[in-house]
Amino acid sequence: MxxxxxxxxxxxxxxxxxxxxxxxxxxxxxxxxxxxxxxxxxxxxxxxxxxxxxxxxxxxxxxxxxxxxxxxxxxxxxxxxxxxxxxxxxxxxxxxxxxxxxxxxxxxxxxxxxxxxVTVSARERGGLRAERRALTVEQAGGLLAAARRMAEEPVPAARRRDQRTELRDALAVVLLATVGPRVSELTRANVEDFFVNGGDRYWRIFGKGGRTRDVPLPRPVAVLLEEYLARGRPLLDRGVEPKALLLSWRGRRLARGDVQAVIDRVLARVEPSRRRAVTPHGLRHTTATHLLAAATDMDAVRRVLGHSDLSTLSRYRDELPGELEAAMRVHPLLEEGRR
The missing domain is CATH 1.10.150.130 (Tyrosine recombinase, N-terminal domain)
Incomplete structure (x- = not known):
């Protein structure tokens, strides 16, 4: 070994x-x-x-x-x-x-x-894959709403200054759910990787095989990023990792293994009816699934996720409840009859 x-x-x-x-x-x-x-x-x-x-x-x-x-x-x-x-x-x-x-x-x-x-079956091992890894619109909305509330709520004065991680947790979850980076890409991100071009905030993501991609951030995500850089990160910065975007309360770069705990803390604030456990990779599936369900150009989604091959998207497109009914209600061949 x-x-x-x-x-x-x-x-x-x-x-x-x-x-x-x-x-x-x-x-x-x-x-x-x-x-x-x-x-x-x-x-x-x-x-x-x-x-x-x-x-x-x-x-x-x-x-x-x-x-x-x-x-x-x-x-x-x-x-x-x-x-x-x-x-x-x-x-x-x-x-x-x-x-x-x-x-x-x-x-x-x-x-x-x-x-x-090897004879151990998937059933004995708990299954090789979750039946559906992407969150539904309601579940994803609940998670994002909880993250926004976490970022906006005042932190109790009794909490230690170096353990006020709410803004960091909120930003990490929002980036995972809306941009869909790999967990390694998120934890490797540096402050200098975020830049402004033409009035829009971009994230230069360093992905697999040395490839980079510049992904524009939606306006609410960019605002949350600015808030974290202004109020959240300075509380955690010890000068140990001067470049890292996401810092632990010890001032070091957040580890890959810590990201699941970050998601779980935000999930705990979601109302039970909209809560479902999800992994960082499940949030990547959520990004892909909902961008594609909204008829976003497939090549644009590929570039957002950092895939080299368009066919890879088929593995990230999970079924959503009600999508067939919605598609048939707006059938293109029946538009004249509806008018």
């Missing part, structure tokens, strides 16, 4: 893997070694052993999800309790193991790939 981790990290130098992708692969194989048992011989593992690891991982607490609201960036995790791994995390873990064992066969570390004998 150590040799594999060194190999994966070396591939970031040649550009074969982004640092974020390499870190995911490394973390997953290290978790696999821990769950399988460090004293095991790799070539002795069979499909049943991998099944046991997959099930153990599925039950493993997920530190990104916390029950209840916590004003910091992780201090209440031990008290609040944690949920088991999400379906998406389980699917990612399984993909990481498949990549690892394919390499192990090529390198001669194992004679047979045990992934071919």
């Amino acid at each position: 150590d040799r594999y981790v060194e190999l994966v990290r070396a591939k970031t130098v040649t550009g074969q893997f982004s640092p974020a992708t390499a870190e995911v692969y490394c973390r997953d194989v290290q978790t696999f070694a821990e769950l399988a048992g460090a004293g095991r011989v790799l070539d002795d593992l069979d499909g049943a052993d991998v099944d046991a690891v997959l099930l153990a991982f599925a039950r493993r607490p997920d530190g990104r999800r916390r029950a209840g609201e916590d004003g910091g960036d992780g201090g209440g995790a031990a008290r609040a309790g944690r949920a088991s791994q999400s379906a998406a995390s389980q699917a990612r873990f399984r993909r990481s193991l498949s990549v690892f064992f394919r390499h192990a066969v090529t390198a001669g570390w194992v004679q047979l790939d045990p992934m071919r004998a």
